[in-house]
Amino acid sequence: MTRKKQSTTMWDVADLAGVSQATVSLVLNNADTGRVTDETRERVMDAVRELGYRTNAFAKTLRSGESGMVGFISDEVASAPFSGKLLKGAQALAWETGHVILSIDTFNNAQLEAAAIDMMLSYRVRGVVYASMYHRVIDLPEALSAVPTVVVNARDRSGTAPSVFPDEEVGGYAATRQLVDAGHTRIAMINIQAHDSELPAGIGRLAGYRRALIEAGLDASTNLVRFGEGDVADGLRLTLELFGESKPPTAIFCGNDRTAWGAYQALSSLGLRVPQDCSIVGFDNQEILAPHLQPGLTTMELPFERMARRAVEILLDEGPLVYSESPIECSLIPRGSVAKAKVPV
Numbered sequence: 001m002t003r004k005k006q007s008t009t010m011w012d013v014a015d016l017a018g019v020s021q022a023t024v025s026l027v028l029n030n031a032d033t034g035r036v037t038d039e040t041r042e043r044v045m046d047a048v049r050e051l052g053y054r055t056n057a058f059a060k061t062l063r064s065g066e067s068g069m070v071g072f073i074s075d076e077v078a079s080a081p082f083s084g085k086l087l088k089g090a091q092a093l094a095w096e097t098g099h100v101i102l103s104i105d106t107f108n109n110a111q112l113e114a115a116a117i118d119m120m121l122s123y124r125v126r127g128v129v130y131a132s133m134y135h136r137v138i139d140l141p142e143a144l145s146a147v148p149t150v151v152v153n154a155r156d157r158s159g160t161a162p163s164v165f166p167d168e169e170v171g172g173y174a175a176t177r178q179l180v181d182a183g184h185t186r187i188a189m190i191n192i193q194a195h196d197s198e199l200p201a202g203i204g205r206l207a208g209y210r211r212a213l214i215e216a217g218l219d220a221s222t223n224l225v226r227f228g229e230g231d232v233a234d235g236l237r238l239t240l241e242l243f244g245e246s247k248p249p250t251a252i253f254c255g256n257d258r259t260a261w262g263a264y265q266a267l268s269s270l271g272l273r274v275p276q277d278c279s280i281v282g283f284d285n286q287e288i289l290a291p292h293l294q295p296g297l298t299t300m301e302l303p304f305e306r307m308a309r310r311a312v313e314i315l316l317d318e319g320p321l322v323y324s325e326s327p328i329e330c331s332l333i334p335r336g337s338v339a340k341a342k343v344p345v
Helices: 010-017 021-028 038-052 055-064 087-097 110-122 142-146 168-181 198-213 234-240 259-269 304-316
Strands: 067-075 100-105 127-132 149-152 163-166 189-193 224-226 251-256 279-284 300-303 327-328 329-335
Touching: 010 021, 010 038, 010 279, 021 038, 067 087, 067 110, 067 304, 087 100, 087 127, 087 304, 100 110, 110 142, 127 189, 127 304, 149 304, 163 168, 163 304, 168 189, 168 198, 168 251, 168 279, 168 300, 168 329, 189 198, 224 234, 234 251, 234 259, 251 259, 304 327
Parallel strands: 067 100, 067 127, 127 149, 149 163, 163 327, 189 224, 189 251, 251 279, 279 300
Antiparallel strands: 300 329
16 A cells, blocks of 8 residues: 655755755745845745645644635625626635635525534634625624624625625716716606615615706606616516606616616517617626627626725725725716717707
8 A cells, every 4th residue: 555645844845945944934924024035035935846835724824813714605696697796806806915715605594604604713714705696784693793794795784894885876876977968858767676675776776866867957756767676577567657658758777787678678669769769778787688788788887896805905904894884886888778869859
């Protein structure tokens, strides 16, 4: 029976480089400032590369109390086609700063979430990014009070954990301004939730829509606002309802891209064209949908990667973690669904 080859040790590196084990430790832990010459450092690193030496991450964790890992707990982010960018953004910044992401998608299972938190605590993660698939107010699990935590794409109800989320109102304002600047004066909005919903997305986007209209001196009353549930069927139904009015809109701000898709279908069924007969702006920039509509949908892109990067920045920042709110601006993605308003004859 052959015995498993033993791993290369720090002493092996020291022996090959002709230095002490303490010198190797100083070099590998970047603690050699002013104490090790450049020539010696290079000799140590040459020995590391030649022997294929890897530091013992577990032993390092025991010594320092930190693993170099950042926990990432989400409900359904990893399985969502567009919000998986949250994980991408967190992973990118973690890698740039010498950390790795330990990610768990709980699928809203409380038992799995509890086990994930326990596992992350056992690995002594530097902190946890707690992510939501959609913008909402959440109650953090009590177990997370034992580790620095930043909430992303959501807000902490208790006002304890720093929260990073999309600036919905500024996004709604920017979307509506596109239509105002194109000369439209009858601009409707189809929201993605009921009028009495407490979800931040619909509340903020509606507030931005109204602010843009008021600023432009246009009618901001509720007669051009409809409330759906953010799906294609509601976009279809409510657009038909708007065009059943005696004075239909010439433009519609849809609270998400699925609603906009339904609006496209409604206009087509009426023999009308986007944007010649009605301009449309969406929200989310769902890449599996928005670019592929005919014409491509002008929409607001949710800043998933930037939100996640900011969350990791806050988590890794030196000093105590204090409550803060960081709204991140959404970006306009212009395509072909907005045209200049027709001048009345």
